[in-house]
Amino acid sequence: MKLMGHWSGVVGAALVLGKLGGGAGRESNGKCRIGSDSEVPRILSAALAAVEPPIREVSMKRLYLPSLALAATLAACGPQGATTGQDTEVDRQAIRESNDAYTAAVNSGNADTLAALYTDDAVLLWAGHPAVVGRSNIRAELAKVLALGDFQYSATVEEVEVVGDLGYFWGYARGTLTDSSGNESAVDLNYLVVLKRQPDGSWKFSHHMNNNPN
Numbered sequence: 001m002k003l004m005g006h007w008s009g010v011v012g013a014a015l016v017l018g019k020l021g022g023g024a025g026r027e028s029n030g031k032c033r034i035g036s037d038s039e040v041p042r043i044l045s046a047a048l049a050a051v052e053p054p055i056r057e058v059s060m061k062r063l064y065l066p067s068l069a070l071a072a073t074l075a076a077c078g079p080q081g082a083t084t085g086q087d088t089e090v091d092r093q094a095i096r097e098s099n100d101a102y103t104a105a106v107n108s109g110n111a112d113t114l115a116a117l118y119t120d121d122a123v124l125l126w127a128g129h130p131a132v133v134g135r136s137n138i139r140a141e142l143a144k145v146l147a148l149g150d151f152q153y154s155a156t157v158e159e160v161e162v163v164g165d166l167g168y169f170w171g172y173a174r175g176t177l178t179d180s181s182g183n184e185s186a187v188d189l190n191y192l193v194v195l196k197r198q199p200d201g202s203w204k205f206s207h208h209m210n211n212n213p214n
Contacts (some may be wrong), residue, residue, distance in 0.1 A: 019214055041205075091162045095169055095203050102205075103155045104171070109146045115139035118205045119196055125209035149179035153187045165197040188214055 097194040098117060105113040115135050118124075124132040124141060132141045153175020160169040175187040191210035 051099070088162050091203070092160045092169060092199075095160050095162070095167050096157055097206070098195065098203050099157055099169060099171070099193070103153070106146070106151050107153065109150070111143040111146055114142050119198075122205055123207050125207070126209040138176055149177050151175065151177050151187065155191075167195045167203060169193055169195075169196070173210075188212060193201055 011155055099213065102117055105117070115138060118135045119132070120135050122135055122138060124138045126132075132138050140151055153173050155173045157169050157171040159171075161167060170190070170192040173187060173189045173191065176184050177187055178184045189210045190213055191208070193205050193209075194207040196206045198204055
């Protein structure tokens with residue numbers, strides 16, 4: 001048990017030093033940078049120096065070093081979108097607002113505004129239809145749907161979650177569609193959307209699927 005306690009100290013030190021050491025991290029393009037060959041040994045040596053001498057000897061002789069290297073690297077190259085609880089709530093609200101923007105665009109019949117909510121390589125999956133891939137193709141598909149008539153519906157989000165640079169929400173839409181002859185039909189859909197955080201911090205739909213529960 002004492003050995004495990006010491007070992008926890010080593011890992012903890014490696015994690016902190018990995019954050020502060022500057023040898024690993026993310027470049028401006030978001031890719032993980034491991035650092036120079038001499039950087040990880042420097043972090044490990046400092047981490048081992050933070051614990052008692054007996055464990056330093058054991059750690060250097062055994063197979064703990066690869067794990068330490070991993071701990072140090074993960075600390076510096078963890079999820080790019082890692083956020084605090086407060087920041088995550090801000091992201092959840094931004095995702096809810098993207099759903100509101102989608103609903104408003106459908107109700108106003110604006111295919112361009114709808115398409116702008118998707119990533120360039122987004123995938124649209126509608127029940128009974130082939131997959132639609134890419135923003136331009138999605139715009140064309142949505143334009144066909146909007147041409148059916150006047151949509152007026154409200155959307156309710158049941159759950160929103162954020163994990164790093166990915167988020168998702170699911171909910172349902174209820175309302176009406178009135179065609180050019182004045183005939184009214186019900187809109188009743190369940191949907192699930194996966195979103196990706198963009199470089200500017202905004203969220204866009206990357207995968208969108210829905211079905212008709214009836």
